[in-house]
Amino acid sequence: MSYATMHAEDVNTVNLSVYERIEHDIALKGISIVENALPMSTIAPLLARVASLPEYEFNDAGTGRKLDHQINQFVRRDQIHWLDPQHPSESLWFDWMNGLKTHLNRSLMLGLFSYESHFAQYQPGAFYKKHVDSFKGQANRRLSTVLYLNPNWQPQYGGELVVYNPTKDDEEYCRINPNFGTLVVFLSEDFPHEVLPASHLRYSIAGWYRINNSIFNQIDPPQ
Numbered sequence: 001m002s003y004a005t006m007h008a009e010d011v012n013t014v015n016l017s018v019y020e021r022i023e024h025d026i027a028l029k030g031i032s033i034v035e036n037a038l039p040m041s042t043i044a045p046l047l048a049r050v051a052s053l054p055e056y057e058f059n060d061a062g063t064g065r066k067l068d069h070q071i072n073q074f075v076r077r078d079q080i081h082w083l084d085p086q087h088p089s090e091s092l093w094f095d096w097m098n099g100l101k102t103h104l105n106r107s108l109m110l111g112l113f114s115y116e117s118h119f120a121q122y123q124p125g126a127f128y129k130k131h132v133d134s135f136k137g138q139a140n141r142r143l144s145t146v147l148y149l150n151p152n153w154q155p156q157y158g159g160e161l162v163v164y165n166p167t168k169d170d171e172e173y174c175r176i177n178p179n180f181g182t183l184v185v186f187l188s189e190d191f192p193h194e195v196l197p198a199s200h201l202r203y204s205i206a207g208w209y210r211i212n213n214s215i216f217n218q219i220d221p222p223q
Contacts, residue, residue, distance in 0.1 A: 019103040022185050026143075027108060030187040031163065033176060037183035038147070042096055045089035047149045047180075050081070050119045050203050057081050058121050061128075076128040078195070080118040083205070093117070093205065097145070100185075101209060110142055110209075117145070117207030122159065126202075128195040130164065133208060134188035141188040141208040148178040149203040159198025166190040178202055 018037050025032030058079035085094040094115065101112045134141035146161065153159075159178050165171040169192045176184055178198075186193075188208060 018183075019100055022100065022183075023104060023107045026104070026185065026187070030166065030190050031173075032183075032185045033174070034183045034185075035179065036181045038096055038181065042092045043147075043149070043181055046093055046147075046205065047151070047203070049087075049089040050121070050149060050205075053081055053119070058119075061120070076195075077123075077126040078128055079121045079123070079126075080206075081121075082116075082118045093147075097207065104143070111211045112142060112209040113212035114210050115207060116210070117205055120204045120206050122195065122198060122202040122204075124199055124201065125197050127197045130162075130169075130192050130194040132189065132192050140210045140212070142211045143209040144186055144188045144191075145205075145207040145209070146184040147205040147207075148180060148182045149205065150178050150200075151180045153177060153179050153200075153202075157198050157200045157202075158196055159200070159202045160196050162194050162196060164192040166192075178204060 018034055021034060022032040058081050061076050061078045061080045083090045083093065085091050094117075097115050097117070101115060104110050105112050133144045150159075155177055161176040161178065161184065163173045163176065163184075163186070165173045173191070176182065
């Protein structure tokens with residue numbers, strides 16, 4: 001057996017183990033937090049990619065979708081760059097997340113249909129106030145994901161993700177430091193959350209698995 005084959009099998013084993021942990025956490029708690037979740041062969045190119053993007057490739061993030069989309073710097077001040085599954089580095093991310101989608105659909109029957117994600121760049125002082133990614137019965141985001149791309153992040157830098165209790169949204173459920181390689185997955189409708197300001201530039205990948213709300217022969221989300 002060649003080294004390349006052995007390495008591929010090791011990666012598959014690691015992925016399956018992480019997939020199973022996320023499955024267990026979502027079924028039990030609705031949220032999963034996994035440190036060093038992805039293989040370095042996947043995450044290192046993503047860091048290199050986001051760090052190499054020129055400023056003009058990032059856009060001010062907004063709230064709402066389609067006709068309701070608007071820029072509101074009182075709510076959020078991050079900048080985003082949508083990922084392209086055709087880009088060599090970004091395709092590694094989509095491959096891993098598609099594997100997770102397949103696993104969760106088989107094990108939890110979540111009906112996940114498609115996945116979209118973007119790089120998020122938070123300049124020092126930027127934030128995203130408390131919000132939910134999907135209002136119950138009004139949207140089709142089922143599962144939210146966040147991957148952090150911040151090597152050597154120190155707690156004193158700030159920038160934590162604050163997740164609130166699903167039944168008491170004024171009560172903190174947990175705080176997550178944006179450490180390199182940490183992956184957070186949670187039910188989009190259930191967990192209010194916010195991003196606190198940081199003193200250093202902060203990178204992440206935010207994403208959402210969507211279910212298919214097709215009506216009148218129109219596919220939602222669009223393909």
